Amino acid sequence: MKGTNIGEFEELVLLVVGVLQDDAYGVGIKKELEKQTGRSVSIGAVHAATNRLELKGFLESHFSQLVRERGGKRKKCYTVTLFGQQTLKSAMDTRARLWQLIPENSFVVKPG
Amino acid sequence: MKSSPPKFARFLLKTCCDARFHEEVEGDLDELFAHNIQMHGPKKAAWYYWKDVFKHFNWYFISRRRTKSSSQNLIDMWTNYLRIAFRNIFKNPGYSALNMLGLGVGMACALLILKYSLHELGFDKFHEKGDRTYVVHMQFPNEEEIITSAPNALVPTLIRELPELETGVRIFNRGSYSPFTVKYKENVFKENRLFHVDSTFFDVFSFKLLEGDPKRALVNPKSIVLTEEMAAKYFGSEEPMGKTLRIDNRHDYLVTGVIENPPSNSHIHFDFLVSYTSFTNRFFLQERWDNASYTSYLVLNENASASSVEAKIPGIVKRTSEAEEIPRYSLNNLFDIHLSGVGAAFGLEAQNEMQYLYIFGFIGVLILIIASINYTNLATARAVFRAKEIGMRKVLGAYRFNLFHQFMGESILVVFMAFLLALLLAVVALPSFNQLADRQFVIADLWQSNVIGGIVLVAFFVAMLAGIYPALVLSGFRPITVLRGSFKNSKSGVVMRKLLVTVQFVISIALIIGTSVVFEQLKFMKQKELGYNNDNxxxxxxxxxxxxxxxxxxxxxxxxxxxxxxxxxxxxxxxxxxxxxxxxxxxxxxxxxxxxxxxxxxxxxxxxxxxxxxxxxxxxxxxxxxxxxxxxxxxxxxxxxxxxxxxxxxxxxxxxxxxxxxxxxxxxxxxxxxxxxxxxxxxxxxxxxxxxxxxxxxxxxxxxxxxxxxxxxxxxxxxxxxxxxxxxxxxxxxxxxxANLYSSEQKLSKLFGLFAGLTIFISCFGLLGLISFTTIQRAREIGVRKVLGASTNTLVLMLNKDFSKLILVAFLIATPLAYLFMSNWLAEFQYKIGIGVTPIILSLVGTTLIAFLTTSFQSFRAASANPVDVLKEQ
Incomplete structure (x- = not known):
């Protein structure tokens, strides 16, 4: 099925949403991503990714309570759907399997 | 927050971003902005904000994805908008009529002006070789006067010597100063539009020959070609071909052709063409350089340039003429003859000036602006009555742009109805317009595609111009304020309306001053001692x-x-x-x-x-x-x-x-x-x-x-x-x-007078509409004042005071403007009046009086109403 595959950035966003729990909204995701990966991420990219992921069914969203500091705008908070969790899991599994298939001494770097 | 994100970036985001994403995006951007201000300072923060806004401009956020159901809804909504629009029009027939009459008169003017301008701009365009046909002018060294004709040797000599020339023609017109007597049987008339022309006449010009052979018609001596009109005048129902006309009681001319009457947009108007070979006098037949009575046209080859031909003329003339003093010959394109003041030697034709076209067009635009302002004003003033509808629509889920479309649609509807009225008015006004503009348009001339197309474009533009402000204001009402209770027009709306009324009166007053200056100058020129007595x-x-x-x-x-x-x-x-x-x-x-x-x-x-x-x-x-x-x-x-x-x-x-x-x-x-x-x-x-x-x-x-x-x-x-x-x-x-020397000034004065009248008329419509809304809005206030002892007179004065102020302001702006323009105009005259106080005072008194009368009618009605009627409710 088209859309079950996710890209690297999308995978990271999904994972970060999982990490952040209640605070998983645009700016929060951006900050966490920057913190974890050390690269600068634009808010536009985050929005594009979250919206695409939502459309594909990996994410769900709800608006938070009114907040004062954002000029009265509500936060749009994301949670990872069951489908999203399965996809993440299968992506991780695929990688783990692949790692295991690598011949013992061909990599200098070892997994784990 | 100390400072807020760049306003325009925010606006851009709002207009471009899909509504579903807007809140999320803007919220996040604001938060980042606040964060960035602390980290990098306001300048950097603003810069990042802009950058982020642009990064959001991708397909996801910009596209407004419509669901299938909305297209069905669209038709229903537009039907509903149309119904409401019609109800509104018929609910207030008086105001609607004012509105449409204003717009209709404005557009009728525009239509006539458009027709006129297109006609003037299209002069001589029917000549197929017109783009490479030139009339020759000459000017003697050290002299100012430009002579619009040339010696009779010029055209034949140049054609022989210059391969760049395709052909050329000489026209000799004796008639204007000594008319010919043309006779057929008992029909004798003096004719002054009889031209002697070369046989190449039809090679140069594209006048249509109805009978006869264009190649042969003007070759033989004593051949004459006459227009349809003349054929009817002299021969009635008889067949003119082959008959003879006796000219000056001396020579018989054989009719060799009948030509279509020259169209009204031709700079040459003739009744008869006579072959050049008909001249008997050697003075005419010989090629001579010591005369200058022949209007001379040259047709260049497709790729020849006028300037290179112009440059070669002096050498050729020098060789053949043996004269000591050689005038400078210049080539002027046929298409320029009518409007650029270039002229050809046909004194009978009043040449137009581009300046008058500009004035015409400018006034047309002014009138349209005034009419549009009327619509804008009345529509925003009426917003009070539409507020609840707007609030309700919004509550039921209308977006701002839906309402915007609705009100734009309404203005298009009103303008369309006014457009139909304008067509009618234009047809009715056509005869008087013809008189004013000295043209002979018929109704069919108005139905030409370029005229109608142009005016539809104008109407569309007017609808946009007049509708955009009300649509923006009305669609921006916040449901909570308009539904809560009594809703008054906002302050800024009132200011805007006052501003617009002022603009209207600035235009009107300036035109009135202009009119009286033109009239005064005309009177001055007519009354000034000429130095001789020309009475009777x-x-x-x-x-x-x-x-x-x-x-x-x-x-x-x-x-x-x-x-x-x-x-x-x-x-x-x-x-x-x-x-x-x-x-x-x-x-x-x-x-x-x-x-x-x-x-x-x-x-x-x-x-x-x-x-x-x-x-x-x-x-x-x-x-x-x-x-x-x-x-x-x-x-x-x-x-x-x-x-x-x-x-x-x-x-x-x-x-x-x-x-x-x-x-x-x-x-x-x-x-x-x-x-x-x-x-x-x-x-x-x-x-x-x-x-x-x-x-x-x-x-x-x-x-x-x-x-x-x-x-x-x-x-x-x-x-x-x-x-x-x-x-x-x-x-x-x-x-x-x-007096005819001043025909163009006379035309201008009539024009000014007419348009000044129209603008003040339309402006007063607007004023009338506005004052009636004000009185309705202030009905209760008036009632209370009355109960407390105010007299009708003081109330009328109170209501009129607002508008009087506007007129005064308009007057202060208009006077210097008009003064500037009119001094410029007067500068063209060697003998002129100074702009005195008379026209200025006249305009002030006139406008105030008219405006006062207009408003007083309404304010008097409001002020004399029984307070019980307005106060009993509540």
Whole structure:
């Protein structure tokens, strides 16, 4: 099925949403991503990714309570759907399997 | 938050971003902005904000994805909008009528102006070779005057010598100063639009020949081609081809062609074309360089350039003409003749000026603006009544852009209805417009695709212009405020409306001032002493038969008691234009002054009541000195100059008498000096002129008594008929002829008057609409005031005060503007008025009065209403 595959950035966003729990909204995701990966991420990219992921069914969203500091705008908070969790899991599994298939001494770097 | 994100970036985001994402995106951006301000300072933060906004401009956020159901809804919604719009129109028929009448009048003006402009711009465009057809002008070195015709040798010589030329044609028009007598059986008329033309006429111009062969029609001597109109005039229902017309009672001409009447947008208007070979006089037939009476057209080859041809002319002329002084010849494109003031030598045609087209167009735009402002004002004023509807629509889920579309749609509807009205008005007004613009448009002319297309475009533009502000304001109402309770128009809305009304009155007042200045100047020019008396002066053509027995003829005519005076001249004094140059050898051997020349009879000065400054007028003896019997080199000419002609020589009139003078081959002396008199328009300074003693006259001037003009005229005519049966009694009044010099100013004054009237009329519609809304809104206030003892008069004054202030402000803005424009206009005149206070006061009083009357009607009604009626509810 088209859309079950996710890209690297999308995978990271999904994972970060999982990490952040209640605070998983645009700016929060951006900050966490920057913190974890050390690269600068634009808010536009985050929005594009979250919206695409939502459309594909990996994410769900709800608006938070009114907040004062954002000029009265509500936060749009994301949670990872069951489908999203399965996809993440299968992506991780695929990688783990692949790692295991690598011949013992061909990599200098070892997994784990 | 200390500072907020860049407003425009925010606006851009709002307009572009899909509503579903907008809140999330903007919230996040704001938060980041606040964060960035602390980290990097406001400048950087703003820069990041902009960057982020642009990064969101991708398909996801911009596209407005519509669900399928909305397209169904769209039709229903628009049906609903239309229904509501119609209900609103019919709910307030009065206001709707005001609105539409204003817009309708505005667009009708625009339609007529558009038609006129297109017609003027399309002049001569029907000539297929027009883009490479040029009329030749010449100008002698060191002289200002441009001569719009050329020697008859020019065209044939150039065609022989220059391979760049495809063809060319000479047109000779004697008719304007001495008409032809054309006769077929008992039909005899004087005709002045009879041109002698080369046989190549139809190669150059694309006039349609209905009968006859364009290649052959004008080849043989004594061939004549006449227009349909003339064919009907002379031959009635008879077939004209092959018949003969007798011209000047001497020669018979064979009709070789019938031509379509020249269209109204042709710069050449002729009735007859005669083959050039019909000339019998060698003076015409020989190619000569010592004349300049032939309007000359050249057609260049497809890829030849006018400037290179122009550059080659002097060499060729030098070789063939052997003259010492060679004029500069210039080529002027056929398409430019009508509007650029280039002109061709057809004095009969009033050339238009681009300036008047601009004025026309400018006024059209002004009127449209005023009408649009009316719509805008009335629509926003009525917003109060629509507020609840808007609130309700929003509550039920309408977005702002839905409402925006609704109100834009409404304005398009109203403008469309006004457009239909405009078509009707334009058709009704067409005859009077024709008179004003001096054109002959018929209703069918309005249905041309370019006119209708243009006006539809204009209407669409007006709908946008008039509708956009109300649509923006109305769609921006917040449901909570409009539904909560009593809703009043916002302050900014009121200010905007006042501003717009002021703009309307600025335009109106400026136009009124303009009108009165033009009127004053016109009055001034008509009343200024001309230096001669042109009242009740008839100008009639002269024939050789009258001239032969002139003394007897005159004494017979003078026996009629109502004929007061009679004289002869080469031209009417309003049409002196023959250019001579004069040299006074006693003063300066070299100095040459251009003078206009007039040949006049000995009693001319007395008959016209002109004043002599020094010397005498031409005498009997002077005439004898230039008699035919005397060999030409022994003739001595007596000249009478005007004061202006002496000015360049710097001598007084008394000194000038008896000084030797040399004028275009005539040796002579100055016999007298007359006081300056206006023989041309007062745009120009009085030019140097000279009276010549030759007895070569074209016009009879008769002064008749002004009492019982009609009766007098018929008596004079009777006598004329008896004495000169062959010469038609086709007279012109000299004062009217003079007034005709100002036809364009007269046109302008009428135009200004009309448009000033229209603008004030339309502006008052707007005012009326506004005041009626104000009175409705303030009905309760008025009621309370009345109960507390205010009188009707004070209330009317109170209501009118607001608008009076606006008019005063408008007046203060309009006056300097108008002053500037009108001084500019007046600068064109050598003899002019100063702009006094009269027009300014007139405009102030006029506008205030009209506006006061308009508003008083409504405010009086409101003020005199019974307070119980407005206060009982609640």
């Amino acid at each position: 002066m008839l100008i009639l053509p002269l024939s050789s038969s009258i001239l032969r027995n002139y003394p007897a003829f005159k004494s017979e005519m003078m026996r009629e008691s109502s004929v007061l005076d009679m004289t002869l001249a080469s031209e009417s004094p309003t049409q002196i234009n023959a250019g001579y140059s004069i040299i006074l050898k006693d003063i300066d051997e070299e100095k040459k002054v251009m003078v206009a020349g007039l040949r006049a009879d000995l009693d001319f000065l007395g008959a016209l009541q002109m004043e002599l400054v020094a010397g005498t007028f031409i005498t009997e003896a002077d005439v004898k000195n230039i008699a035919r019997e005397i060999p030409s080199e022994d003739r001595v000419f007596a000249f009478v100059l005007n004061e202006e002609a002496l000015a360049p020589f710097g001598i007084s009139p008394e000194e000038a008498i008896g000084k030797r003078a040399y004028m275009n081959g005539r040796n002579g002396f100055i016999r007298g000096v007359v006081k300056n008199f206006h023989f041309a328009s007062m745009r120009e300074k009085i030019r140097p002129m000279a009276f010549l003693p030759e007895r070569d006259f074209n016009k009879v001037l008769i002064r008749i008594s002004g009492q019982n003009l009609e009766n007098t005229l018929s008596k004079v005519q009777e006598r004329w008929r008896r004495l000169a049966p062959n010469v038609p009694f086709e007279y012109e009044f000299m004062d009217l002829q003079y």
